[in-house]
Amino acid sequence: xxxxxxxxxxxxxxxRFPLGGATCLFGGILCLIGTIGVIRFPDFYTxxxxxxxxxxxxxFLVLAGMALMAxxxxxxxxxxxxxxxxxxxxxxxxxxLANAAHTAGLQPKIGPIDQRGNxxxxxxxx
Amino acid sequence: xxxAALIALLVGMxxxxxxxxxxxxxxxxxxxxxxxGTKTVLVLGLLGFVMGRPxxxxxxxxxxxxxxxxxxxxxxxxxxxxxxxxxxxxxxxxPRGGDRNG
Numbered sequence: 001x002x003x004x005x006x007x008x009x010x011x012x013x014x015x016r017f018p019l020g021g022a023t024c025l026f027g028g029i030l031c032l033i034g035t036i037g038v039i040r041f042p043d044f045y046t047x048x049x050x051x052x053x054x055x056x057x058x059x060f061l062v063l064a065g066m067a068l069m070a071x072x073x074x075x076x077x078x079x080x081x082x083x084x085x086x087x088x089x090x091x092x093x094x095x096x097l098a099n100a101a102h103t104a105g106l107q108p109k110i111g112p113i114d115q116r117g118n119x120x121x122x123x124x125x126x
Numbered sequence: 127x128x129x130a131a132l133i134a135l136l137v138g139m140x141x142x143x144x145x146x147x148x149x150x151x152x153x154x155x156x157x158x159x160x161x162x163g164t165k166t167v168l169v170l171g172l173l174g175f176v177m178g179r180p181x182x183x184x185x186x187x188x189x190x191x192x193x194x195x196x197x198x199x200x201x202x203x204x205x206x207x208x209x210x211x212x213x214x215x216x217x218x219x220x221p222r223g224g225d226r227n228g
Binding site for chain 1: 127128130131132133134135137138139141142144145151153154156157158160161164165167168171172175180183184186187190191193194197198201204205
């Protein structure tokens with residue numbers, strides 16, 4: 001029984017570096033795709049959508065790949081700290097940015113938002 | 127493969143600099159700089175793993191927090207034109223900018 005565990009451990013030791021590299025590469029490609037969206041989308045709000053998808057899923061995949069390649073537990077703890085901070089701050093920053101733009105009266109390209117009147121209509125889109 | 131991910135992130139950072147330069151509004155520039163900071167964090171971590179020294183993660187953690195604080199500070203400055211205004215909800219007459227203060 002201990003043999004099986006040892007075999008699985010050694011297989012994991014050899015397998016985790018290619019697996020982590022592939023996860024990092026996938027996250028990097030997601031970041032690149034989101035950045036192309038930031039360049040090519042026509043509007044501030046759509047650009048915000050592309051950038052926030054990059055910040056959440058791309059950052060999560062890159063950090064997960066680095067965690068698979070981590071040499072010791074300290075690095076793993078640091079990576080989890082970074083993941084927690086990024087998951088808290090990037091979402092909050094995106095919300096603050098959209099709220100600031102909407103308060104300042106920046107209109108999306110698909111049509112003007114009624115800023116004064118029916119407030120629940122525009123709140124429903126979040 | 128980690129190096130390829132690093133190259134992809136660096137190309138993405140160059141494209142984001144382009145958006146930060148040509149951004150039509152101020153919010154596009156802030157968005158580009160914020161996303162640039164997130165990618166800088168990821169590049170710092172990946173650079174440590176490529177060079178075989180994961181000690182760069184400390185700098186990356188620090189940069190995460192600085193990036194968030196700088197985004198909020200820029201937004202607050204362009205909203206109120208000052209850093210001195212407290213960010214609390216007024217019960218009576220709301221400050222300029224409407225009633226959507228949070």
